[in-house]
Amino acid sequence: MMVRTRFAPSPTGHLHVGGLRTALYAYLIAKQNGGKFLLRIEDTDQKRFVEGSIENIINSLKWAGLDVDEGVQLNADGKVIQVGDKGPYIQSQRLGIYKKYSKQLLDDGHAYHCFCTAERLEDLKNYQQANKLPTGYDKQCRSLDQGEAQNRVEAGEVHVLRLKMPIAGETTFVDLIRGEVTFKNELIDDQVIIKADGFPTYHFAVVVDDHFMEITNVIRGDEWLSSTPKHLQIYKYFNWEAPQMTHLPLLLNPDKSKLSKRQGDVAVEDYINKGYLPEAMINFVAFLGWNPGTEQEIFSLEELVKEFKMEKINKSGAVFNLEKLDWYNQQYLKNLKNEELVEVCLPWLVKAGLVTGNEDKQWLAAALELEKERVKTLAELPEALKFLFVIPEYDGQILIWKKGSVDEVKKVLPALAEFMDTISVQDWNKDKMQILVGGWTTKNEFSNGSVLWPLRVSLSGQQNSPGPFEIAEVLGKDKSIKRIKLAIGKLS
RNA sequence: GGCCUCAUCGUCUAAUGGUUAGGACACUACGCUUUCAAUGUAGUAAUACGAGUUCGAUUCUCGUUGGGGCUACCA
Numbered sequence: 001m002m003v004r005t006r007f008a009p010s011p012t013g014h015l016h017v018g019g020l021r022t023a024l025y026a027y028l029i030a031k032q033n034g035g036k037f038l039l040r041i042e043d044t045d046q047k048r049f050v051e052g053s054i055e056n057i058i059n060s061l062k063w064a065g066l067d068v069d070e071g072v073q074l075n076a077d078g079k080v081i082q083v084g085d086k087g088p089y090i091q092s093q094r095l096g097i098y099k100k101y102s103k104q105l106l107d108d109g110h111a112y113h114c115f116c117t118a119e120r121l122e123d124l125k126n127y128q129q130a131n132k133l134p135t136g137y138d139k140q141c142r143s144l145d146q147g148e149a150q151n152r153v154e155a156g157e158v159h160v161l162r163l164k165m166p167i168a169g170e171t172t173f174v175d176l177i178r179g180e181v182t183f184k185n186e187l188i189d190d191q192v193i194i195k196a197d198g199f200p201t202y203h204f205a206v207v208v209d210d211h212f213m214e215i216t217n218v219i220r221g222d223e224w225l226s227s228t229p230k231h232l233q234i235y236k237y238f239n240w241e242a243p244q245m246t247h248l249p250l251l252l253n254p255d256k257s258k259l260s261k262r263q264g265d266v267a268v269e270d271y272i273n274k275g276y277l278p279e280a281m282i283n284f285v286a287f288l289g290w291n292p293g294t295e296q297e298i299f300s301l302e303e304l305v306k307e308f309k310m311e312k313i314n315k316s317g318a319v320f321n322l323e324k325l326d327w328y329n330q331q332y333l334k335n336l337k338n339e340e341l342v343e344v345c346l347p348w349l350v351k352a353g354l355v356t357g358n359e360d361k362q363w364l365a366a367a368l369e370l371e372k373e374r375v376k377t378l379a380e381l382p383e384a385l386k387f388l389f390v391i392p393e394y395d396g397q398i399l400i401w402k403k404g405s406v407d408e409v410k411k412v413l414p415a416l417a418e419f420m421d422t423i424s425v426q427d428w429n430k431d432k433m434q435i436l437v438g439g440w441t442t443k444n445e446f447s448n449g450s451v452l453w454p455l456r457v458s459l460s461g462q463q464n465s466p467g468p469f470e471i472a473e474v475l476g477k478d479k480s481i482k483r484i485k486l487a488i489g490k491l492s
Numbered sequence: 493g494g495c496c497u498c499a500u501c502g503u504c505u506a507a508u509g510g511u512u513a514g515g516a517c518a519c520u521a522c523g524c525u526u527u528c529a530a531u532g533u534a535g536u537a538a539u540a541c542g543a544g545u546u547c548g549a550u551u552c553u554c555g556u557u558g559g560g561g562c563u564a565c566c567a
Contacts, residue, residue: 010567045566118565125564132493136565160565178497185564186494195565202567226496226562249498249560256559276553284504287516291505295515314498314505317560321503324517374529401526452526464528 001033005217010042011053013421014267015060018259026219027066028308039182040073040209041090042169044199060268064278065301086213091205098200101208102161106270108236114141114162117486136189147379161194169368170227175248177313183229191230203227206232210243219246223405246310249289259320280328288318298331308488334370334433338365345381352382354389367474392461396490401453409454410491412446416455417484430469458487
């Protein structure tokens, strides 16, 4: 059987990093089995719909490299479209289907109309809580005469449809991560499956859709574990085969509570904007709860498809640890090839107004090379490289090496400027300069530090920066000499 | 409160009825170096607690404690 997994978010805002991980795992399972990965939108709660969130979800997945085979996608104009023959893939467009199958449940005696008011339900809950009883619907309308119920519905009385849970026995199922899980049926609520507004609840829609979209593996967050028996009961009533269930441990805040907005950024978009690379993000979230059992830390999406095993996922929640993300980002940044480096970094420099984008790519690559190992994110790049484009302002005092003196700098710098001016443009590259200046330093009996420190500071204007010859090469001869002369001026 | 579930360094995790409990991030020290970064080497640091089974338990069982999820006409 063809493996089919789906990611089925609600369009209530930006794609959450936890959602990204869920989507990734679902994607990996589909891909490693030669199956299909679908995207379905679960918008059964009209009140919570947020404009633009479908687009945001799709774009975030796309950024991460998780291509959707079937379901909701964006066309070239950025419009939401649907691809596949098992649609629609947006639940609000499937109301007729839910209606048909909820009616079947009703006709088969597996569901019933409920006319209880919100007030009664509220009172009931308060009473149960006050008396420390298990909370839940008391099944009052379950015993209503069917004909009478039908009359009340036809008279236009407000009502919902509830699922009849068995009142005895237990439901046991196998979760791929947790193993066997058992619930007592009597403690499971008669869940509302069709709301008063005619929309299905999650519990009903998810079962109907997963069935007709032929989903073979349900991969979702842990928060759904306890409602799984309800879903299984629906499969049972329809005599449908239930998919394999997998409930993922949650992502946690540093204080171990469920990952929330209050304690940091949770939207994938936030991390895009902060300048994290998609490969780093994917590698990072993949390792939150999973690892290959080897000592390999760096995994591309392709490698993950190959190596990922759902059975190796941890049972406990994982803290969303940004320090590790930074490290991953640095690793991927460092390993970028020149062309890739220019491609991913250029937009950030353009946005900062540092470059126009028409510069020589070779030169841009060399410039980026200067800082790629010292920044953690792309967002830090413009600030880090600014000194190349703008003549730096700095206090002349920092030209003095910690083991040197003002007098020494005053002696070294002018002589060095004069010497470097004799280096030809052809020789103006870091390796050659290193040799030439090194020779000059020795000949004049200066120490390396007393030459390199002030040279570097005069080129970068910073106490901490890339090496002097790397900068000089990128800057070019004219600008470099000019900066050394400006530095001399600061020593007076 | 009820139901479900989880528990190895600060964090992500590996391992197994017998190991000096391994790795990564972070942290510290040292090396390399003009600085920072990168890199190399070393180091600090964990089996929540209590019983039981066993020659032996971090691993199996039970309990305790603690965390999390659910307990909606939200997903």
